Amino acid sequence: MPAFDDVAWRLRASLVAVVALLSVAASVAIWLAVSHLAERIARVSDEDHQRASTRATAEAMSSLQHQREAALAGTARMLQPAASDEERAQRFTVLASSLGTVFSASFLIDALGQPLARADEHGVQLMPAIGAMDDRTYFQEVMRTRKPALSQPIAGRNTGRVSIVMAQPVMDGQRVVAVVAGVLRLDSGDIGRMAVGRLPGAVRVVTDDQGQILSHDGGLALQRLPLSRESRFAEAFEAWRAQGSPRSTEGFVTVAGGQVVAAVPVSETPWLIWQARPVSGLQGALDDELERTLQWTIGAVLLAGSLGCAWIAWRLRPLGRLVRRVQRLTAPMADAQPGVGWPGGAGELGQLSSLLRLLATEQDGLAHAHAEIQTRLRAVLAAAPVGVAFVREGVVELASAECCRLFGNDAPQMLGRAAHELFEEPDGFQRFQQAARGAAALGVPYGGDWRLRRSDGLGFWANLRSRPVDWDDLSLGEIWTVADVTEQKLVRQRLEWQSRHDPLTGAANRMFFDQRIARVLGNRELFSPAVLIFIDLDHFKPINDTAGHLAGDEVLKLVVQAIAAQSRSGDLVVRLGGDEFALLLEQCSGMAALAVAQRIRAAVQEIVVPWEDQVLRVGASIGVAELTPDIRTAQDWVAAADAACYAAKTSGRNQVQMSPPRVVLR
Known part of the structure; x- marks a missing residue:
């Protein structure tokens, strides 16, 4: 059977002379009509x-x-x-x-x-x-x-x-x-x-x-x-x-x-x-000119068309049947029998009809397979509980309904979006690509939490996972799955904060304190000089006994505020328990820490809490312990600060003592 291109070429050769003649005549007439119509369209x-x-x-x-x-x-x-x-x-x-x-x-x-x-x-x-x-x-x-x-x-x-x-x-x-x-x-x-x-x-x-x-x-x-x-x-x-x-x-x-x-x-x-x-103001004149132009154009086209159509009808009578069959194939309604109804015969038209019948049959099979795949894919994407997207060369080419919802887009808006626009940070997509490609080089999918951005500009935390369509050819694109984890992130952060802080005063708790001391002792060169301050309130128990625990709680919160006000933003204020507190100073000398301790002692002494018919006051006995080479463990350091605090307590209260006792400030 001759190739389709060869058959089509011979058919075109037999028609070229007539088509050329008609094209010249029709083009001139249509150009004149269109030039006038364009002016009217501009007005209308x-x-x-x-x-x-x-x-x-x-x-x-x-x-x-x-x-x-x-x-x-x-x-x-x-x-x-x-x-x-x-x-x-x-x-x-x-x-x-x-x-x-x-x-x-x-x-x-x-x-x-x-x-x-x-x-x-x-x-x-x-x-x-x-x-x-x-x-x-x-x-x-x-x-x-x-x-x-x-x-x-x-x-x-x-x-x-x-x-x-x-x-x-x-x-x-x-x-x-x-x-x-x-x-x-x-x-x-x-x-x-x-x-x-x-x-x-x-x-x-x-x-x-x-x-x-x-x-x-x-x-x-x-x-x-x-x-x-x-x-x-x-x-x-x-x-x-x-x-x-x-x-x-x-x-x-x-x-x-x-x-x-x-x-x-x-x-x-x-x-x-x-x-x-x-x-x-040219509408009337334009209408008159348009009418004359249309009359001339119609006459010319009718004359040329009549002559050309008569000759083509005689020369290509079998072509009409073939055209009608092709029209059935390309109609909006599916052709139920694409291999039936094609005209036969010898010559170029017969060969062309055979080729078209074969192509129609093959196309129908491909269309049915494609439709089935599309139906399954749409069902999967619509039912997916997480966002699913196909991304190739940094552009979103396919997105599930959940993915569109997460980013605040409908499907037409989502398709064609640049992937870097989905990330909240300017270099977010670049860093994500590096991580995903590194995982792909190891032959494993990538997954991690990233800050993404909705179309309205609002950001959210998402667990974003990526895997290549083809592990051997990364240029074919990636499949992303996206799940909003903003609420989980917030809950995790809140629980982490609560696990490390005292619920009454907001100061760090003993667990956080132990972690920070271990960090300092594990890297002395980075954090030294360092000082540990212990603070034990004076005359606090009578407040609980006479004014009640609510009054005592109020005093404790004011004490923490006073300690924090005299400290740097990076210093750790700790409630050890009851009326005992600590302050961990990193990159701070012993003499500077003594000055801080003295300010804390004065600030605590100035606390006044009116409570019912009483005025509540407390003092502070403070011990200061530098991190010296002979201190090997956290227990050694805590014991030194505790001993200095005890010395301040037994020496008359409301004092600051250094460990080993060297300076007494009143």
């Missing part, structure tokens, strides 16, 4: 272009608003750890520069509406004289709802400049302790500064949902006036109101007042983008 599509342009501007403005919200939220989080309004104001002066990239000005006010700090083009000012803000609607809304608020246009008390304020609460638990806000000035063009999507000759306006102009391409003269006062938009605005002021994301488009006008809302704001562009 003005509305679609206007809608798309305005929507692009609205999406860009929405994106900028999200950046502003994120900047305020990030600043509020950075202000949360502050213990006082003064500390928050100082922190704000450092953070204000980042807000300056998206706001004309920013300020911080306390929970009573009093200004703490302000930043604008003149710099940063603490306690600015701008008056109390407690009467501002946006401040009252934030305090009531504990959520961000967006103000209506308001005039500044000192400058008189009209602005819109975005306010964000600063939380301490469930309590609003301050409000951080960014200022968008209308006269600075902060609202309508987007340059994307503008069509030539178009005028763009930003309004609120009542039609008040917030920004206008023409400048400040029309700001804060109703849109009905702008002649290019007046009729369109009334039509928009007559339809119920729709805020569909698809947008509102109309032709009114000689303008094509589109309006699209800015998501999550009360604002709308309006854009107007003059209507083309």
Whole structure:
């Protein structure tokens, strides 16, 4: 049987002359028609272009608003750890520069509406004289709802400049302790500064949902006036109101007042983008010309087609049957008998028919096998309790329903995503690839916990496992399985902390203390000089006996706070039991440790706890023991510090003693 390419070539050779002649005639006619049709399409599509342009501007403005919200939220989080309004104001002066990239000005006010700090083009000012803000609607809304608020246009008390304020609460638990806000000035063009999507000759306006102009391409003269006062938009605005002021994301488009006008809302704001562009005046002439062009084109094509079709019909009569059979094969409905109904005969068409019948039969078998595999694969992916993805050359090519859910995408969004976007850290995917390839080189799958990122930017802990599709050819891709283990991670961290700390005071417990001492003794060169301080409270037992254990617990917590306040952040504060405490100082000399011990003794002595009709006080007897070469074990070191503490106790209490006793500080 001749090859398909050979048969097809001989068939094409017999048709080329006619096809060439018809192509030339039809191409000329079609080119003339299309050139005129293109001009009309350009006119008719003005509305679609206007809608798309305005929507692009609205999406860009929405994106900028999200950046502003994120900047305020990030600043509020950075202000949360502050213990006082003064500390928050100082922190704000450092953070204000980042807000300056998206706001004309920013300020911080306390929970009573009093200004703490302000930043604008003149710099940063603490306690600015701008008056109390407690009467501002946006401040009252934030305090009531504990959520961000967006103000209506308001005039500044000192400058008189009209602005819109975005306010964000600063939380301490469930309590609003301050409000951080960014200022968008209308006269600075902060609202309508987007340059994307503008069509030539178009005028763009930003309004609120009542039609008040917030920004206008023409400048400040029309700001804060109703849109009905702008002649290019007046009729369109009334039509928009007559339809119920729709805020569909698809947008509102109309032709009114000689303008094509589109309006699209800015998501999550009360604002709308309006854009107007003059209507083309060539519609009538274009229709006349189009009609004449179509008449000429139709006549030419009909004449050439009639001549060509008559000759082709005579020359290729058997081809009609073959074409109809091929159409059955390619129809949307499956061909139940792909090997039946093909025309026979000799010659080129008979040979071509035989080839097509053979190909159709083979294709049908492959299609059935492929469909069965696809059905099984979809069932497996849909039922998989963990996320499953196929990744090749750093791109996700297949993902299960659970995988899409974990990353916050639907299936079309997930397919084609770059794998490095799924990792929270910039170099996360690179490090994961190195680990997975190292495991593959050993012939084993890889698995580990990684920080991944959802499409909304939120991170989560996941157990991510990978194995190659083909161990001998890693370029064929990998199969990933993903399981969210964020909750397990948090529980594990909480249990680890609880196992190493005293539940009453939050200080380290004896187990953690023993581990840290063992670490120091195991690597003296790294941690020396090192000092161990033992602290035994004086007169604590009478507090428990007279005021009760609740009072005693309060005193113990204050003692731990006093010890921590006189220590470095890396020093280990330990509750050994009862009223006995320890402090482990690494990289600290004996003389420096004596000074620390003296400060702790003084701080404990200053603790005063009013309790019912009593005033509770305690003292501290403190022993200090350096890590010397003769100390071999943890027991030796603890015994030395304990002996020094006992010496301080028996020498009159409220003292600091060195081991061996050398200095007594009172």
